[in-house]
Structure formats: C-alpha cells, structure tokens
Amino acid sequence: MSEVLLRAQGVGKRFGGFVALQDVDIELRAGERLGLIGPNGSGKSTFVNCISGDFAQHDGTVTLDGHALAGLKPHRRARLGLARTFQLPQPFASLSVLENVRVPLLFSGDAARATQRGMECLEQVEMAAKAAMLPRELTQVEQRRLELARALALNPRVLIADEAMAGLSNSEVDQIIELLLRLNAAGTAVIMIEHIMRAVTAFAERLVVFVAGRKIADGEPRAVLGMQEVEDAYLGRQ
C-alpha cells in the first residue's frame, strides 16, 4: 500500500459556540480517490477549508507528506501541491482562460514556461481551443474545467474537488468524472466532496461520511453506503 500523503488528526473547528468539526481523523494515500460525503452542514467544506488554509483549525494537526501545515497560508500550501476547486467556480473574471491558468504558473518557479505549461494544462481538460476567451463566455461545465486546469497548473499531489459537479447535467457530470479519473491516473490523489451519489460511487475507492462535524464512517464505498448510521444520517432517523 502506498504511503500516507495527507494526514488530518483530531481536527476541530468552532465558530463561536458552534462546533463545526470535532476530532476528525482522515488519511489520504498517494494516488488515492477519496469521496467525502455528508448532509448539508455536516462540516465537509469546513474540513476542506481547514486543509487548504482558508480556516485555521482550533484543534488537531494536518500534515502533507510529513510536513506540518499549521500556520502556512493557503498560497504556501498550494505551492506544496495542495490544490482545490470551489463549490462555485471562481475564475479571474477579467483575465482570459489562458491567463487564468498562467497565474499559478507565474508564481510557481516555472514562470519562463508559463504560457507553454498553461496550454498543456488546458489541453488536459480539453479547453485549449478556448484559451483566448473570457470566463464569462464559458458554459458552466467549461468553467468547472477551467477551475481544474488552474488547479492542475500547481502540479498538485492532492486535489480537493469541492462539489465540482454541482449544477451540471448528467452528461456533464460524466465528463467531469472522466476528467478526474484521468488526473488521478496521472498520479494525483483526489478528494471528491459531492452530493451526487452516482458520481461519488463511480469515482471513489474509499468513502468518508461526515455528520454534524464528526466522521461517522470510513471505508469501501459499498460497505459504507450500506451502514445503518449513514442511511439514518441521510434520512434523518438518528
């Protein structure tokens, strides 16, 4: 089995008196495909924000490849190979598609090859033909692809896809799943946070379930989805 790449131990986060995350342990191995599911408000995005550095967790530790991430700003974590996408696409609206992808490259130490690498990233997500367009001229699924291309430009070891398929049609969901599978096959470990169960089961080789800020299940998707606690959490029969 490959080594642990990302390790979260005892992670907790509070907003005032509200406990959003409590004592969460998650390990992600190199090249692994992890699905993270849970009802709305269960703490999935809070967990992602703690990992990416948008939020500072109150308890616990997060390490990437053995390096503690505490105190590191999101841009430093990104440069260590921790990339993420957002629930709603957040492109740089005034920059062209290519420039959107060049931005991370300009700050990555590979600035001299930024245009060439940017085009390569766009080719990977089949967006090279749209390089000169503005983000507002793209369809919803193309904006998702742009987000992924921008994340790819970081040459990530871990990619967190936070509801990357929200609002997409069935065929568009399939396109994104295929794309994520390709990226994973190239060696990137992926954490998929998703409400679309079809996508999660098609993609993930391991599933973690959050309920009310706690991890209640972690294991092989079929087994996890068959657990009574998971069903109760989703159907509200706790």
Next chain:
Amino acid sequence: MSATTIPVTAETAGPRNLAFWGGAIGIGVALVVILRLIGNDYGYFAGYFVLQYVVLASAWNILGGYAGYVNFGAAGFMAAGAYTAVALRKATGLDLIPGIVAAAFVSGLLGLGTGYLTLRLRGVFFSIATLCLAVVLQTLIVNWDYVGGSRGAYIVNPLEIPPFASWGEYMFIVMLVLAILTVGIARAVEHSRIGRGLQAIRDNERAAEAVGVPTLRLKLIATTLCGALMGVAGAPLPYYSGYLNPDAAFSLSYAVNAIAMPLIGGAGTWAGPVIGAVLLGTLQQAATVTISSALNLWIVGWMLVIFVALAPRGIMGWFRKRR
C-alpha cells in the same frame, strides 16, 4: 477593468518597450520645445499641473486599478512627500532632487505601514482607513511647527537656473521626467507577474491565494509603490509654488482627482490614468483661466457621472469594446 489579456512574450516585449520609451521621450522633448517656442510661463504651469496628476493617477492605479483596493488617502501620501521635501530642505539645505528621493522613501514607508495595518480590510473599509490616514497626517502637520504648522512653510527659489529658461521650465521638466518614469514603472508592473498577481487579487482574492499567489506580499508591494510615487508627485509642490500650507497640501481635489482620472481614462491599464489626467487636468485648467477654479471639482463630478453612465470601464474600456 481590463478586458481579454494576451501574454507578453519575450519576443514582443522588447520592441514594445522600445516603442514605449521612444514614444514617451519623443513626446516629452516635443512638449519642451513647443512650450519654449510659446515662451509663456503659464504653459509651464499648466503642463506641470497636468503632469503632476499623471504621476498621482498612475500611482493610484497601481493599487486601485490593478489590485482593486481603492485608496482615498492620495492627498495624505502626496502631502507626506511635499512635507518631506520641506523638512529636508530646512534640516539639511538639500533641494528639490534629494527632496524627491527622500519623499519617495518616506511615502513608500508610509504606504508599507498603511498596508500592514489595513490590508486585512477589504472594500469600503480599506478605503475609509486610507481616508482616515490622510486626516491623521493633516492633524500632525498642522501641529508640527518645524514645517510651519498651520501657517505654512516658505521655500525661496532661485530666480535663474541655467541652462533652463526659467524656474517654471525647470519645474515642468522635472515633473515631465517624473511622469515618464512613473508611467514606465506602472507599465512595467502591469506586464510583470506582480501585475498579473494583482489583477488576480482584484478579480478574486480567495481564488488567487488558493492558486499560489502570495496576496499579502503583492498588496504590500503595491501599497509601498503607490505611496512612494504619490510622495514623488507631492515633493516638487512646495518648490513650485514657493509656499505650502496644510490646506493646499491635503486638498480634497488631490484625493478626488487621483480616483476620478484613472476611472475616466480606464483603471487597470497604464494608459488609462494618463488619458484621464490629461483630459481632466486640461479641462480643469481651462475652467480655471476662463471661469473659476471653484468649478474644478464640479467638472470632475459631472465627468464621473457621464462616464459611469456611458463608459463605466473608462475611455480605454470603451475603445477595447468597440474593437
């Protein structure tokens, strides 16, 4: 703000830079020759007035136009530059050119400090903080007797300064050089990775941070550069008029023009503030000599209303849309 962007490659950057610097120096020389042929000191005064706004507006644009952080404290930074020149003259006897260098240093430090204290604020909160800075600085200057306090400070200029035809011509040429350098710096920032990072911050700061852009560091660079160049715009002021008091140095018109000129010309592009400063500065000078200087802010207000309605991205944005 800016529209579709095309990467500047090494192959295109060289000739473009040459064209820019060649054009800027050519225009500068032509202006000097024309004004000398006209031979009227008012021409130098009007030219100085417009060029000082080219510097101020270009400086504002680095933080406000590229990074989207609207600085209402331009008058404070400009006055800091002007009073640094006065203090240096009084303390050491050093005159204009060392005064400009010192003003850039002091105002740059002020910009850096302001950045550290305020850049966790965003939007209107940042703008209010910069406005407060100008008010605090004005209070300090009014109560600082060494630089004249509320009475103001005098600087006696020489009657002749060879090889220049007059003191007015000398001041005009100094401001012309500063304007060319400032626009050159703004353009270099725009085409550099710093500029691209600032544009990413303006569009979406959280996403910029998430893709590896060191947002705080870039914003501090921008506030420092913006402050330093605004100080540079202010440093010649006491030498030009021979007298400086807090009301003149902290005039509301500097803060308003510093914002209005880039917005009207096209914020987020190096050419926008230049166009806006030339247009608004010339209109204000025309109003001053034909009607009254009291109309200046009235003109700025109307121009802003017209441009917000007809060309919200300024003249540059309007032209880009039509292309």
